Amino acid sequence: MDKNIKEQALVHGGQLSTIAQRYQIEEKDWLDLSTGIAPIAYPVGIIPTACWQRLPQNNEGLLHAARGYYQTHNLLPTPGSQSIIQMLPQLCRARGFASSKVWLPKVGYQEHRKAWQKANFQTIDYTDVTELSQIEHEDIVLLINPNNPTGQLYPSEDVTALYSAIKAKQGILIIDEAFMDTTPQQSMVQAFGRHNYPIGQQDRAELQDNSDSLIILRSVGKFFGLAGIRLGFVLANEDWLNAMALSLGPWAVSGPALFVGEQALANTRWQEEQRVVLCRLSSTLKSILKQAFTQTVQGTLLFRTVRIPHAPAIFEALCQQGIYVRLCDEKDALRFGIPDEQGLKRLENALNTSPVRQYL
Numbered sequence: 001m002d003k004n005i006k007e008q009a010l011v012h013g014g015q016l017s018t019i020a021q022r023y024q025i026e027e028k029d030w031l032d033l034s035t036g037i038a039p040i041a042y043p044v045g046i047i048p049t050a051c052w053q054r055l056p057q058n059n060e061g062l063l064h065a066a067r068g069y070y071q072t073h074n075l076l077p078t079p080g081s082q083s084i085i086q087m088l089p090q091l092c093r094a095r096g097f098a099s100s101k102v103w104l105p106k107v108g109y110q111e112h113r114k115a116w117q118k119a120n121f122q123t124i125d126y127t128d129v130t131e132l133s134q135i136e137h138e139d140i141v142l143l144i145n146p147n148n149p150t151g152q153l154y155p156s157e158d159v160t161a162l163y164s165a166i167k168a169k170q171g172i173l174i175i176d177e178a179f180m181d182t183t184p185q186q187s188m189v190q191a192f193g194r195h196n197y198p199i200g201q202q203d204r205a206e207l208q209d210n211s212d213s214l215i216i217l218r219s220v221g222k223f224f225g226l227a228g229i230r231l232g233f234v235l236a237n238e239d240w241l242n243a244m245a246l247s248l249g250p251w252a253v254s255g256p257a258l259f260v261g262e263q264a265l266a267n268t269r270w271q272e273e274q275r276v277v278l279c280r281l282s283s284t285l286k287s288i289l290k291q292a293f294t295q296t297v298q299g300t301l302l303f304r305t306v307r308i309p310h311a312p313a314i315f316e317a318l319c320q321q322g323i324y325v326r327l328c329d330e331k332d333a334l335r336f337g338i339p340d341e342q343g344l345k346r347l348e349n350a351l352n353t354s355p356v357r358q359y360l
């Protein structure tokens, strides 16, 4: 096991103040594209004083809005997916999966690996889901769909087949859908039975799945541009949700997060506009990157990734110009968050300067 992964804080982008200091450029002058957080945030507006003053209470309004947005009843608000990622190994151990093997995508959000390895689970890397045909009794599989940073999106039919195979082996499929908001039709939430959908009783019975083999993580921070409020949801059967609620303890999600989350998840018009804006900005970003690089541009509507030789040198040359992108962990790719209109121009110009062009 890699001791470094166990003991060091991982770098995920963000932490602009550290970068600003390193390059001696004031924070306000940076174009920060180091995360996959939407450049336009849900307009939070005024938060009632009671949200700050009182302890957070069970919020039926938030649950109602979340059930409509995620299309399922089986959900629990969390202070971001990260909180569940960290508790999953202990919960799985407590529920009889102590000696399970855990299959992890080789490239992907590394906090998953860190959590399982820290809890001394045996982990196995896979590069493609076809390798998962080798899973054994009670194995645990993590799928990041779409993947961050590669953007690879497995369609729901493929994931359904994988889920059936895992369920047959009495294992667990954990799907991290932190970046699924722009492609909700591919979410595996349909396995729980679609809430609010005009379907007959029989269809509902066929779709409804109460097994404990599926856990889905959703994040509010990315698509809504609200990473700072620390809000997410876990979708799972009631047994899992009860265990997670107990483990989170009382007041895990703050009053302001509950209030803002309810507004944002209920505001379907804003969500539609956000999808249109992200589509426009991310396709312009894709064109700019395609012009600059000969390599394929991968990604989602919330980030674009290019695998390139000299990624560290290009990262450095962009930082020198006050543009902070994400140098991927393998040091063979750069991930670009979605810039606003002004940011797109600045990035395009920077990619055309000689300190960058010499490496393209």
Ligand SMILES: Cc1ncc(COP(=O)(O)O)c(C=O)c1O
Pocket: 012, 079, 080, 081, 082, 083, 109, 144, 148, 176, 178, 179, 218, 219, 220, 221, 227, 231, 232
């Ligand atoms: C794939 C993935 N999952 C989960 C998270 C954590 O999200 P949250 O802000 O909801 O804790 C991240 C954060 O970057 C991520 O990239």
